[in-house]
Structure formats: C-alpha cells, structure tokens
Amino acid sequence: MTTPLSWLPLPSPPGRAEDEPASESDDQALDPVELAALHRGRDAGEAAAGWVRERASRQEDERHALALEHAAAGIERASHQEVFPGGDGQLAEELRYSLAADVLLGAAHTATLPDLAPGERMPLVAVCALAAAMPSCVHGDLPRGLTLLADGLDAATAAGHAAITATGSTG
Structure with missing residues (x-):
C-alpha cells in the first residue's frame, strides 16, 4: 500500500549504508502511523x-x-x-558534541560569543536538546514520542523566530 507520505525518503535502517536508496519494501514494512511520525x-x-x-x-566570526x-x-x-525502528537509539559522538x-x-578559543538576539539562546538550546532526544x-512508542518531540521542536523554533520579531532584529 502506498501512502501519501511514502514517496518521501526515510532514514536508513540498520545494516544499510546511508547513501544506499530506500526501497519500496522499506516503506511498506513500516506502520503508516510510524511512517507519518518519522516524516513529522x-x-x-x-x-x-x-x-x-x-x-x-549572520555571524561575523566564521568559527x-x-x-x-x-x-x-x-x-x-x-x-x-538517526531515527529508525529497530535502531539503537544512540547518537554518534560527533552528533552529541x-x-x-x-x-x-x-567556537572554542574565540573569546567572544556568537551573535544571538535576546531571547534566542534558550530556543537554540531547546532545539538541540529536542533533536538529540529524537x-x-x-525504544518506546515511536509515533507518540517522536510526535511530542517534533511538536516541541516546532515550538522552540517558533520561539526563536518570535525572539527576532520581539527585538526588531533581522534574521
């Protein structure tokens, strides 16, 4: 059965290279609710x-x-x-970093902070933490958990955009 979302690329399941294309059978092996949550x-x-x-x-310092x-x-x-049914649920070290x-x-050793508008720091931490949790x-109810985290990610992103609007900054 083909769902409206099945044409979109999915994460690579364990044992398949990341650059190897997903097959139609990979899409069909997923429950439609899981598939929708993965796309969400x-x-x-x-x-x-x-x-x-x-x-x-908008950073002046390239680092x-x-x-x-x-x-x-x-x-x-x-x-x-990194989110696929049957995966280990762990982030690679470089992603954690x-x-x-x-x-x-x-960047380390710059003696300055990134140029962030007032109110952008907390949304930045939130989007990183929520993505890291995905x-x-x-390990649990993938559709429920992933949808909740995606909703939080959207809320944090919206808060970041609102911080720009509230301060009148550009970006």
Whole structure:
C-alpha cells in the first residue's frame, strides 16, 4: 500500500549504508502511523535546522558560523537519519558534541560569543536538546514520542523566530 507520505525518503535502517536508496519494501514494512511520525520528525528537524542556519549566516566570526552550521546539520541528522525502528537509539559522538548546550558559547578559543538576539539562546538550546532526544524514541512508542518531540521542536523554533520579531532584529 502506498501512502501519501511514502514517496518521501526515510532514514536508513540498520545494516544499510546511508547513501544506499530506500526501497519500496522499506516503506511498506513500516506502520503508516510510524511512517507519518518519522516524516513529522524530519520536517520539524529541517525547520529547526533552517532557523539555526539563519543564526549562522549572520555571524561575523566564521568559527561561530561553522559551529552553528554543525549544530544545524546535527539537528537534521538526529531528527531523520538517526531515527529508525529497530535502531539503537544512540547518537554518534560527533552528533552529541554538535548538539551540546555549549553551542551557545560558539567556537572554542574565540573569546567572544556568537551573535544571538535576546531571547534566542534558550530556543537554540531547546532545539538541540529536542533533536538529540529524537533517536531514543525507537525504544518506546515511536509515533507518540517522536510526535511530542517534533511538536516541541516546532515550538522552540517558533520561539526563536518570535525572539527576532520581539527585538526588531533581522534574521
């Protein structure tokens, strides 16, 4: 059975290379509710990563921009490729590092902080923490857990956008 969401790419299941394309049988092996939750998580992650990339684009220090770009890529990966039924629910070390709360400090050895508008720091920590938690949903009720985390990710992203609006900053 093909669902309206089945044409979208899914995370790679265990044992298959990340660059190997998903087959139609992979989509069909998933419950439609799980499939919808996986797509919901991926969409929320992409939106959050886009918001973080906007923060990266306005950094004068390229090292801070790169740290935020790594966080954005980590959000996308943690909310998509790292979430699959049957997975171990663990983040790779480089993902844990890129999604750590010290993303607020920016690049090490700069003696400056990233340029963030008032009110953007907490949403930044929240999107990183929520994305980092997404892979662990495979150990429980994946649709419920992933949907709740995706909702939180959307709320944190919206709060970040609202911080810009409230301060009158651009970005």
